Amino acid sequence: MSFESVKAHFKQWNREDDVMEFETLTATVEQAADTIGVIPARIAKTLSFRGEGEKAILIVAAGDAKIDNKKFRHTFGFKARMLTPDEVLEQTGHVIGGVCPFGLKNEMDVYLDVSMKRFETLFPACGSPNSAIELTCDELFQYSFAKGWVDVCKGWEEAGFRETVVVNNDRL
Secondary structure, three states, X not given: OHHHHHHHHHHOOOOHHHOEEOOOOOOOHHHHHHHHOOOHHHEEEEEEEEOOOOOEEEEEEEOOOEEOHHHHHHHHOOOOOEOOHHHHHHHHOOOOOOOOOOOOOOOOEEEEEHHXXXXXXXXXXXXXXXXXXXXXXXXXXXXXXXXXXXXXXXXXXXXXXXXXXXXXXXXO
8 A cells, every 4th residue: 555655645746757766676775776776875765763752853965875873863852763563664664674755654755965965866655665767956955845955964975985996996
């Protein structure tokens, strides 16, 4: 049902036919990158955290980014605590491996991490462990009804630099 709720979500922009369904798994960043044929950093992963009270929040970040606990606490005012798989399903309506900020079961605050801004397009999941859609950052912001851009991740700046060095064949 989750995949269908995401397709229905994209119908309001006539983008439901752009949702891709694959024969192979896209449940992890690596699987998605292999299936789609892009570097792992271009996979937009959605992470679920306990918010204040009963409400959970979603952070969408580049595939090579990791949550920085200090930045997270400074931004949101509470410790980063991820939801359990059962809580993720209950809050989002999506199973782990297909979690995305679209077609959500409950209204949730969605934030986009700046780690994604270095790419023209990214590939978030679409409610199942074998789906994705290609979106620009602006589209991702619009379609997810994001509250804003945040800087709560680490590790991606260094990874991006290494990719540049390899691409340009430069040595420092």
